[in-house]
Amino acid sequence: MCDWRQFEPILVHPSGSWRPVGTDTTDRDPATGDIYRRRAICESCGSTDFEVDTKKVTLGGWFLKCARCGVKRNVALTDHDEEYLRLQGYPGVALEDARMEKISYGASVAFSPHAETFVDLPEGDALRVLESHRLAELCAFVARRCGYIAAPPAPEEAAAELERRGGDANSIAARIRDLLGIAVTLGGPVAPAAADLLRLARNAVQEALDRGLIETAAALPYDLGGSGADAF
Numbered sequence: 001m002c003d004w005r006q007f008e009p010i011l012v013h014p015s016g017s018w019r020p021v022g023t024d025t026t027d028r029d030p031a032t033g034d035i036y037r038r039r040a041i042c043e044s045c046g047s048t049d050f051e052v053d054t055k056k057v058t059l060g061g062w063f064l065k066c067a068r069c070g071v072k073r074n075v076a077l078t079d080h081d082e083e084y085l086r087l088q089g090y091p092g093v094a095l096e097d098a099r100m101e102k103i104s105y106g107a108s109v110a111f112s113p114h115a116e117t118f119v120d121l122p123e124g125d126a127l128r129v130l131e132s133h134r135l136a137e138l139c140a141f142v143a144r145r146c147g148y149i150a151a152p153p154a155p156e157e158a159a160a161e162l163e164r165r166g167g168d169a170n171s172i173a174a175r176i177r178d179l180l181g182i183a184v185t186l187g188g189p190v191a192p193a194a195a196d197l198l199r200l201a202r203n204a205v206q207e208a209l210d211r212g213l214i215e216t217a218a219a220l221p222y223d224l225g226g227s228g229a230d231a232f
Contacts, residue, residue: 007052009059011100013083021102023050023064025075028085035085040073042066052077059102077102143218150219152209155180155201161214169213176204 012018023040041048049067056062064073081100130138143149153161155176162173179201183194208214 008104009062009102010105011081012103013081013100015083017083019081019100021052021077023048023073026080026082026085028080028088035082040064040075042069042071043074044071045069059104062102139220140215140218143220144215148218148220149216152202152205152216153214155198155205158205158208158214162208165213169208172204172208172213176201179204 007021009021010018011021024037025040026035026037028035039048040050042050045066045068047066047068050064050073051067053063053065053072063077064075065071066073084099128134152158159173159176159180162169162176179197183197183201186193186197205214209216
């Protein structure tokens with residue numbers, strides 16, 4: 001009895017071509033250069049029936065084995081595709097870069113370019129940002145967690161924001177003001193002597209960001225202010 005199920009992996013070439021996974025072997029005649037296909041035969045028992053061993057979690061660990069005796073097939077599941085075989089013998093060509101690769105067409109790779117990005121909301125307070133009236137906080141959280149943030153504020157802007165915050169932020173604000181003031185006396189931002197002072201001022205801004213005293217604005221890749229907010 002056969003156990004049928006959908007087999008999603010396909011072989012994709014960097015050029016954009018693709019083909020389904022099969023058991024036959026594509027090869028090239030070294031004498032004529034002709035490309036041909038030969039039927040796969042188990043080297044142990046001579047069977048022509050194969051199955052894919054999917055015990056490994058990752059697709060890269062899957063391989064073909066004989067359906068009769070279970071011996072692993074020596075030829076890789078990716079096989080030799082025609083693009084790869086045509087490039088054999090060309091000087092300076094990295095053949096490994098020309099091989100087809102296994103992907104799963106059912107893994108929504110084309111539709112989820114950030115499929116490996118997860119937003120973890122374990123705390124109750126964080127979950128409350130999902131409320132409709134707190135969209136701005138939710139956008140800011142996603143931007144920080146996934147790296148969609150704008151450039152750090154200029155030292156002048158950061159100093160003003162730190163002064164408004166007060167408390168421990170005042171010491172960093174004063175340091176930034178002092179560095180900027182000395183830079184002006186040395187000739188301003190374009191003066192070579194002021195470059196190190198401006199770098200120290202920017203480092204102070206980064207320190208304030210790391211300590212959470214100021215925050216960078218969210219810079220999500222699309223506008224969530226209109227209809228996108230509903231979709232989000």
